[in-house]
Amino acid sequence: MKIFLVMPLCLLLCFSLSIQAADESLESLAQQYFSKMVATQAPTATKKELEAFLALLSDDVGNQHIPYQPDDTREPDGKKMMRKGMTYYLGSHTEYEATLLDTFIFNNTAIAVRYRHHAKGIHPQNQQQIEYTSTIMDLLEIEKGKIVMIRKYHE
Secondary structure, three states, X not given: OHHXXXXXXHHHXXXXXXXXXXXXXHHHHHHHHHHHHHHHHOOOOOHHHHHHHHOOEXXXXXXXXXXXXXXXXXXXXXXXXXXXXXXXXXXXXXXXEEEEEEEEEEOOOEEEEEEEEEEXXXXXXXXXXXXXXXXXXXXXXXXXXXXXXXXXXEO
């Protein structure tokens, strides 16, 4: 009779520990994403920081930045396209600062990372001075431990 009581409790405990481990893994991924993304925006950022960030992404990663990039298509060369775009802007900031505000975990498939950032620099395309401060939320969709979609939202 005791086995009928102990068995469900063991299953519940195992399930609970599994969920906790998944949450900790996704929380770790959220922290890595934020720190590596911030490193790519620093005035001293190099391809080393860029590659560390890109290592978190799947090869077919999609990137959507509302309202600038409304298309959320995942392309087979998504990471390659992000590398090209991010390399173009690499080192364009003379100042960059970001503060992590919140992270939210949604089961084992999504993470939201909310942060406030301030940047100052020279736009590489038109050589105009830029400066902005904004609050952003990046919604990261996860598959097999990799980020497969990044959706950026401005507050």
